[in-house]
Amino acid sequence: MRIATAKESYAADEALFDTPTQRVWLALFVAVCALFPFTANEYWLYMACLVAIHVISVTGLNIVTGFTGLVSLGQAAFMGVGAYTVAVAETRFGTPVLLNLIAAGAITAAVGAVVGIPSLRVKGLYLAIATIASSFILHFVFANWNSVTHGVSGISLPPASILGVEFGRPFALYFLIVPIAFLAVFSASNLFRTRIGRAFIAIRDRDISAEVLGIPLLRYKLMSFALSSFYAGVAGGLWAYFFRVVTPESFPFVYSIFFLAAVIVGGMGSILGSILGAVFMTMVPEVLKLGVGVMSPFLSDAVALLSPVRTIVFGGLIIGFLIFEPHGLAEIWRRIRRFFHLWPFKT
Amino acid sequence: MSDVSEPILEVRDLSLAFGGLKVLTDVSYTVPKGSVTAIIGPNGAGKTSMFNCISGFYRPKSGAIRFQGTDIGHLHPPQRAELGLARTFQNIALFRGMTVLDNIKLGRHAHMKTSLFDALAYFGRARREETELRAEVEEKIIDFLEIDHIRNKPVASLAYGLRKRVELARALAMKPKILMLDEPVAGMNREETEDMARFILDVKEEWGVTILMVEHDMGLVMDLSDHVVVLNFGQVIAAGKPAEVTSNEDVIRAYLGSGDVEVLRRTVQGEVAA
Numbered sequence: 001m002r003i004a005t006a007k008e009s010y011a012a013d014e015a016l017f018d019t020p021t022q023r024v025w026l027a028l029f030v031a032v033c034a035l036f037p038f039t040a041n042e043y044w045l046y047m048a049c050l051v052a053i054h055v056i057s058v059t060g061l062n063i064v065t066g067f068t069g070l071v072s073l074g075q076a077a078f079m080g081v082g083a084y085t086v087a088v089a090e091t092r093f094g095t096p097v098l099l100n101l102i103a104a105g106a107i108t109a110a111v112g113a114v115v116g117i118p119s120l121r122v123k124g125l126y127l128a129i130a131t132i133a134s135s136f137i138l139h140f141v142f143a144n145w146n147s148v149t150h151g152v153s154g155i156s157l158p159p160a161s162i163l164g165v166e167f168g169r170p171f172a173l174y175f176l177i178v179p180i181a182f183l184a185v186f187s188a189s190n191l192f193r194t195r196i197g198r199a200f201i202a203i204r205d206r207d208i209s210a211e212v213l214g215i216p217l218l219r220y221k222l223m224s225f226a227l228s229s230f231y232a233g234v235a236g237g238l239w240a241y242f243f244r245v246v247t248p249e250s251f252p253f254v255y256s257i258f259f260l261a262a263v264i265v266g267g268m269g270s271i272l273g274s275i276l277g278a279v280f281m282t283m284v285p286e287v288l289k290l291g292v293g294v295m296s297p298f299l300s301d302a303v304a305l306l307s308p309v310r311t312i313v314f315g316g317l318i319i320g321f322l323i324f325e326p327h328g329l330a331e332i333w334r335r336i337r338r339f340f341h342l343w344p345f346k347t
Numbered sequence: 348m349s350d351v352s353e354p355i356l357e358v359r360d361l362s363l364a365f366g367g368l369k370v371l372t373d374v375s376y377t378v379p380k381g382s383v384t385a386i387i388g389p390n391g392a393g394k395t396s397m398f399n400c401i402s403g404f405y406r407p408k409s410g411a412i413r414f415q416g417t418d419i420g421h422l423h424p425p426q427r428a429e430l431g432l433a434r435t436f437q438n439i440a441l442f443r444g445m446t447v448l449d450n451i452k453l454g455r456h457a458h459m460k461t462s463l464f465d466a467l468a469y470f471g472r473a474r475r476e477e478t479e480l481r482a483e484v485e486e487k488i489i490d491f492l493e494i495d496h497i498r499n500k501p502v503a504s505l506a507y508g509l510r511k512r513v514e515l516a517r518a519l520a521m522k523p524k525i526l527m528l529d530e531p532v533a534g535m536n537r538e539e540t541e542d543m544a545r546f547i548l549d550v551k552e553e554w555g556v557t558i559l560m561v562e563h564d565m566g567l568v569m570d571l572s573d574h575v576v577v578l579n580f581g582q583v584i585a586a587g588k589p590a591e592v593t594s595n596e597d598v599i600r601a602y603l604g605s606g607d608v609e610v611l612r613r614t615v616q617g618e619v620a621a
């Protein structure tokens with residue numbers, strides 16, 4: 001059981017990790033992440049990189065959908081914008097990797113802000129449909145703006161290279177992607193300790209009162225969309241360096257549903273939820289693949305079933321969590337933690 | 348004193364309609380600086396709509412609203428909030444996803460400068476502003492309203508009376524020059540009402556904030572207000588000192604007309620005589 005902590009000052013109380021126990025856990029987690037590549041095989045490194053990319057994108061989507069209450073089904077298309085930005089910058093201009101990633105974020109943020117404009121007038125289902133429409137427009141651009149995107153054949157990239165170090169294999173990429181994911185999550189956590197994060201949540205809970213209390217809705221809704229898209233853009237840029245080929249097929253609409261599912265399963269309006277949701281949802285297809293492996297001796301077309309089954313499972317998870325655990329895995333995690341904090345005293 | 352001091356808020360010939368429904372018709376009155384001004388009137392008289400016009404949430408058909416001598420008719424609600432027009436809502440409008448502390452802090456939004464980049468890094472200005480705000484909210488607002496014990500609770504878990512108090516706290520965090528309270532004691536028990544009355548008087552006297560309140564509790568109106576405006580079917584039918592207003596024939600008829608005969612006898616005559 002943990003003993004209640006006396007707060008020394010308001011500044012200490014405002015800190016992100018305000019108890020020594022939390023700091024110890026964080027340090028431990030960072031250490032495990034740093035040592036992981038030296039113990040894991042290629043497959044697990046590949047999965048870790050993918051999870052980290054998804055963590056960035058899901059955190060971004062959670063900012064606009066979970067925290068600001070604006071449903072977006074364009075996250076995959078936004079990642080596409082980031083991925084193409086990096087692919088073009090890398091192959092045409094050969095600009096530095098980090099600069100390319102920032103450009104990917106910035107350009108996607110601008111696109112996201114434009115896509116977010118309908119949010120000033122419409123909410124809920126209508127906004128969802130508006131973002132779906134935008135994402136189909138973006139796909140059209142990816143497939144048809146031949147001079148830039150090379151149409152359906154897409155763009156292949158060389159491996160990322162920073163100061164002569166090449167990030168080709170997952171082992172190396174891990175050290176590029178995971179620190180950026182840490183930075184992304186850390187920044188998002190900071191955001192919700194300030195007036196900007198409060199404004200987002202206020203807009204989600206009661207937009208009209210928020211406006212009367214001093215929050216300009218136009219500016220903050222667009223800011224939320226832009227920031228969320230910045231995250232998607234960076235995630236897409238890393239995706240491009242990770243898979244090294246970007247085509248219009250790389251970011252299908254179902255990928256946007258995947259991100260929305262991750263937000264819902266992890267926990268809307270929770271940073272921890274974004275991480276848990278990204279990990280969980282990235283692992284689901286892998287578990288299904290395992291299942292297919294087990295089934296294939298008995299079921300001749302088990303492999304062909306994989307894709308539809310995956311879509312059904314995503315949908316089922318969204319519905320199941322919305323009904324039974326609307327606060328997602330983050331809430332389940334909190335309950336478990338509370339149990340151990342109070343243990344052996346019963347709650 | 349409140350009669351001679353300059354008005355902080357002036358409403359001139361304000362009219363508001365929804366389709367064919369005239370909600371406010373040529374409403375004029377002034378709120379003297381440093382006063383407690385009450386707006387009373389039967390249900391549906393247009394009191395809340397009046398507040399919504401002042402906040403900028405409803406756009407009046409015609410008329411002017413002057414705050415500290417300048418017309419604010421063209422300003423958006425957030426700009427009005429920044430000028431010092433703070434309010435609470437009749438049907439409590441707290442943010443369910445936030446703790447009490449964050450709800451209160453939100454009130455300060457318009458007066459803070461933290462940019463998106465400051466916020467993401469939580470460095471420099473963001474850290475300084477948030478720490479200062481926390482200290483001020485703790486020392487000036489939470490202590491004053493005696494809500495220390497609930498500061499970290501989610502607002503959804505609070506009892507009704509406490510929610511109203513948190514709403515007041517949030518409005519105080521807005522650095523109000525004029526505080527608009529829409530039925531601050533509706534649904535409260537006697538003890539809660541007395542607490543609220545004490546807070547309102549303290550805000551007026553110690554913080555120097557002008558109060559404009561809508562209230563049905565005539566006892567409270569008689570006790571607190573310097574100035575009363577009576578609204579009926581969207582029109583001002585009387586204005587003046589509390590005692591003058593409650594002995595006004597039109598006012599009595601308005602309440603009789605609305606069917607609140609017993610309520611009226613008890614409140615107006617009983618309280619005024621007492």
Ligand SMILES: Nc1ncnc2c1ncn2[C@@H]1O[C@H](COP(=O)(O)OP(=O)(O)OP(=O)(O)O)[C@@H](O)[C@H]1O
Nearest residue numbers: 365368370388389390391392393394395396397437
């Ligand atoms: N947004 C709106 N659309 C249409 N009609 C409205 C709207 N807002 C208010 N009204 C109407 O305006 C009239 C005045 O309502 P308002 O809420 O201002 O009354 P009130 O004096 O605050 O009453 P109460 O004492 O019950 O709070 C009512 O007839 C109401 O139905």
Ligand SMILES: [Mg+2]
Nearest residue numbers: 394395396437
């Ligand atoms: Mg009302």
